[in-house]
Amino acid sequence: MRDDRFDGREQIGGYRITRRRLLQFCGAMAATLPLPLPYSERIAEALTSAPRPPLVWLEFQDCTGDTESFLRAGNPTIDDLLLQAISLNYHETIMVPAGVASERPLFDTVRSQRGQYICLIEGSIPAGSGGIFCTIRGRTALSIAQEVARDALAVIAVGTCACDGGLAAAAPNPTGALGVRRAIPGLANLVALPGCPANVENITATLVHYLTFGALPACDGEGRPRFAYGDKVHANCERRDHYEHHRFVLEWGDAGHRAGWCLKKMGCKGPDTRHNCPVVKWNQASSWPVGAGHGCVGCATAGFWDRLVPFYVQLSDDA
Ligand code: SF4
Numbered sequence: 001m002r003d004d005r006f007d008g009r010e011q012i013g014g015y016r017i018t019r020r021r022l023l024q025f026c027g028a029m030a031a032t033l034p035l036p037l038p039y040s041e042r043i044a045e046a047l048t049s050a051p052r053p054p055l056v057w058l059e060f061q062d063c064t065g066d067t068e069s070f071l072r073a074g075n076p077t078i079d080d081l082l083l084q085a086i087s088l089n090y091h092e093t094i095m096v097p098a099g100v101a102s103e104r105p106l107f108d109t110v111r112s113q114r115g116q117y118i119c120l121i122e123g124s125i126p127a128g129s130g131g132i133f134c135t136i137r138g139r140t141a142l143s144i145a146q147e148v149a150r151d152a153l154a155v156i157a158v159g160t161c162a163c164d165g166g167l168a169a170a171a172p173n174p175t176g177a178l179g180v181r182r183a184i185p186g187l188a189n190l191v192a193l194p195g196c197p198a199n200v201e202n203i204t205a206t207l208v209h210y211l212t213f214g215a216l217p218a219c220d221g222e223g224r225p226r227f228a229y230g231d232k233v234h235a236n237c238e239r240r241d242h243y244e245h246h247r248f249v250l251e252w253g254d255a256g257h258r259a260g261w262c263l264k265k266m267g268c269k270g271p272d273t274r275h276n277c278p279v280v281k282w283n284q285a286s287s288w289p290v291g292a293g294h295g296c297v298g299c300a301t302a303g304f305w306d307r308l309v310p311f312y313v314q315l316s317d318d319a
Contacts, residue, residue, distance in 0.1 A: 022047070032205045032280060033217065033227045046212040047085045053210070054109050054117040057091040057158075058148060060134050060141040061168045061177055062123025065197035066159035067093045073200045074284040082204060085211055089117070103137065110148050118210070119152035120203075121145060124161040124168045125183040128176025146184055154189040154216055155180060157223075158203060160299060163194040170305035181223065191216055192223040194275075196299035201280040202228040222302075224274070233270035233296050236278040239263065257293060267312040268295030275300040 017025075026040035026047070033039075059067065071078060071094070090106040097105070109117050123141075126133035131140030149155045157180040160166040168177035181190060193202050206225060209217045217225040234240065242248070243262040250256060250265055264271070273296055281288040290296055298308040308315065 028201075029205055029208045032201055032276075033209060039212075043208060043212045047208070050085070050211050052085060052087045053153070054087045054089045054113055055120060055207075056089055056106055056109055056117055056148060057120045057122065058141075058145060059092050060121070060123035060125050060145070060162075061175065062159070062161050064093055064122075066122045066162075066203075067091070069197040069200045070158075070203055072283070073204060082207065086118075086207060100137075106148070110151060114151045116153055118154050118156065118207075119148050120156045120158050121149070121162045121180050122158045124165040124175075124177035124179060126168070126175035126177050127183060128174070133175035142183060145180070149180070149184050149187060152189070154191065154210070155184075155187050156191045156193060156203075156206060157181070158193050159198045160194045160196045160302075160304070163192045164302040166196065167305055169303075189216060190223050191219060191225060193228070194224065194300040194302070195277075196304075199228075199277065199280055199282065202276070228276045228280075229274040229300065231274065231276065233273045233275050233277055233290070236276070237270055237290055238278065239290060260293075263290060263293075263295040265314050266295050267297075267310065267314055269298030269301070269304070269308045269311075269315070270296040272308060272316070273298040273301045273304075 022044055026043040029043055030037055030040040089109045125141050125145050127142055131142040134141040157163045162180050164179040165177040168175055191206060206217060217227055219225050239262045247261040248265040249261050249263050277288050297311045298304040301308060
């Protein structure tokens with residue numbers, strides 16, 4: 001099928017995109033990380049020449065939202081670019097093989113490329129009752145995660161469920177759901193990308209950082225990359241000026257709501273939540289929840305299902 005998005009004469013390094021689009025993407029990645037713009041050339045060099053690291057993506061107690069987010073990359077798309085730069089050896093939702101054959105690439109990678117593959121984990125890991133609440137072909141999620149994560153070059157917990165258990169871990173947590181850090185203590189190279197779902201820009205930027213520098217991005221004490229979780233949502237919110245001038249929405253659809261005023265009194269948890277959501281946004285940076293008129297629910301905050309509810313009630317005056 002003809003692909004109108006690129007002209008074959010400009011195709012670069014086996015990619016299905018033009019050099020111009022590649023550099024646009026690298027510029028956006030440099031801005032997200034954030035790095036000075038000249039680093040975009042270095043990112044482009046890495047993406048077109050660095051060895052492709054193998055990736056395996058595990059899914060346990062989840063809604064597939066992080067996979068959906070990953071596949072929603074649009075500028076360029078995942079298959080345009082990222083799947084050319086990495087080798088995605090195993091991903092239950094999008095791989096072709098089924099049944100017994102589907103497991104071969106996972107354990108072939110684990111056993112033949114020990115210490116060289118990156119393991120992404122989506123979903124919480126149930127540890128209650130010996131882990132029986134999530135099993136794949138008779139093996140518990142906990143036992144699979146332990147085997148795969150133990151020998152990985154790095155483990156990336158994608159989404160809030162993988163970071164702290166998410167919705168499944170909300171009280172009373174009947175399955176004993178845990179995030180990766182608690183389920184598999186002692187992992188040295190663990191990166192946490194909380195969010196419900198994790199933003200594809202941050203998943204991509206984390207991988208691009210590794211491809212470019214051969215190292216994971218700098219993280220805080222909870223393993224969250226500083227580039228994505230260094231600031232609170234409130235710090236970069238487009239409604240911040242209204243907050244400073246005490247212009248608050250008091251009722252859905254009131255004049256303040258229609259004028260784009262601050263949503264704090266409608267329960268916005270932006271002052272309690274660390275995330276670059278207002279900067280990277282969603283759907284090719286077209287909008288984000290607060291931009292669309294809904295308060296931040298704090299989905300990147302550990303335990304938000306228990307700690308930051310009710311969603312539509314102001315919980316504190318602190319910013
Ligand atoms: Fe934005 Fe929410 Fe902060 Fe208001 S409280 S400025 S809507 S993040």
